[in-house]
Amino acid sequence: MYPPERHTVIVTTARAAGRVEVAALAADLDVTPETVRRDLTALERMGLLRRVHGGAVPVERAGHEPAVSQREQVLSAEKERIAKAALDELPDGGSVLIDAGTTTVRLAEMLPADRELIVVTHALPVASALAALPRVTLHLVGGTVRPRTLAAVGGWAERALADVRVDVAFLGTNALSVEHGLSTPDLAEATVKRALVTAARRTVVLTDHTKVGRTELAAVAPLSAVDAVVTDSGLAPELAEEIETAGPRVVRA
CATH class of the missing domain: 3.40.50.1360 (Rossmann fold)
Incomplete structure (x- = not known):
C-alpha cells in the first residue's frame, strides 16, 4: 500500500473512531510502527490529525462537541x-x-x-x-x-x-x-x-x-x-x- 492510500485509511479510521493507535494501525496496515508514526507526522503537518500519546485524533474533533x-x-x-x-x-x-x-x-x-x-x-x-x-x-x-x-x-x-x-x-x-x-x-x-x-x-x-x-x-x-x-x-x-x-x-x- 502506497503512503497516500495509508493516509486515506488512517484519516477515515480516525474520523470514524475518534482516535487511532500506532500499534493497531501497524497491525491493520501490515507496516512497522515507525512507518505509522511517520504517516501520523505527515498527516499532522497537513492539518488532518493531531498527535497524542500512542496515536492521533482528527483535528475536527478537537474542540468540536457533537450533540x-x-x-x-x-x-x-x-x-x-x-x-x-x-x-x-x-x-x-x-x-x-x-x-x-x-x-x-x-x-x-x-x-x-x-x-x-x-x-x-x-x-x-x-x-x-x-x-x-x-x-x-x-x-x-x-x-x-x-x-x-x-x-x-x-x-x-x-x-x-x-x-x-x-x-x-x-x-x-x-x-x-x-x-x-x-x-x-x-x-x-x-x-x-x-x-x-x-x-x-x-x-x-x-x-x-x-x-x-x-x-x-x-x-x-x-x-x-x-x-x-x-x-x-x-x-x-x-x-x-x-x-x-x-x-x-x-x-x-
Whole structure:
C-alpha cells in the first residue's frame, strides 16, 4: 500500500473512531510502527490529525462537541461495559451525583431498582431515566440547559451544587490526559463539572478510551482529584499505568 492510500485509511479510521493507535494501525496496515508514526507526522503537518500519546485524533474533533443524539450510538458496546462496571462504585445507600453524558445516562438506566439512593443531577436525560424509580430520591438541579449536552449550567446550577455533599460523583468527560487532567470544550460546563467534584467525597470518571490522551479548551480537574477512572479494554495497559501513577485507580471493562 502506497503512503497516500495509508493516509486515506488512517484519516477515515480516525474520523470514524475518534482516535487511532500506532500499534493497531501497524497491525491493520501490515507496516512497522515507525512507518505509522511517520504517516501520523505527515498527516499532522497537513492539518488532518493531531498527535497524542500512542496515536492521533482528527483535528475536527478537537474542540468540536457533537450533540447527544450523535454520540449515543458511538462506541455503544464499550459504554455499556463501562456503565456496568461503574455500578461497583455505587455506595450501598447514601447519595450520588450523576453528570451529563451518554455513558452516565447508561449508568442511570442500570441503577438497581431495589436500592435506596439519593441522586442529584443537572442532566435532563439522567433525570428522565430515574424519575420513575420508586426507591430513588431524585433532585434535579436547575439552570440554563445547553442543547449540546442537555445539561443545566450557569450561576443557578453552581449555587445549587454549592449546597450539596454526596458520597460519590459519577463524572463524564470529553478529554482526559495525564498532563492536563479532565477537560471539556465548554467553559460553563467545566465550571459545573468542577462543582460536582467539589461536592463529592469520591469522584469516579466514566470515559471510553478514545477520550484518553486528549485535551480540550476548558480545564475541569487534575487527575489527583479523581478516585477512579472506569474505561473500556481499548485503553492500552501502559496508558492505564500512567493514569494510575497520577492518582486514580483504573478499571478497564
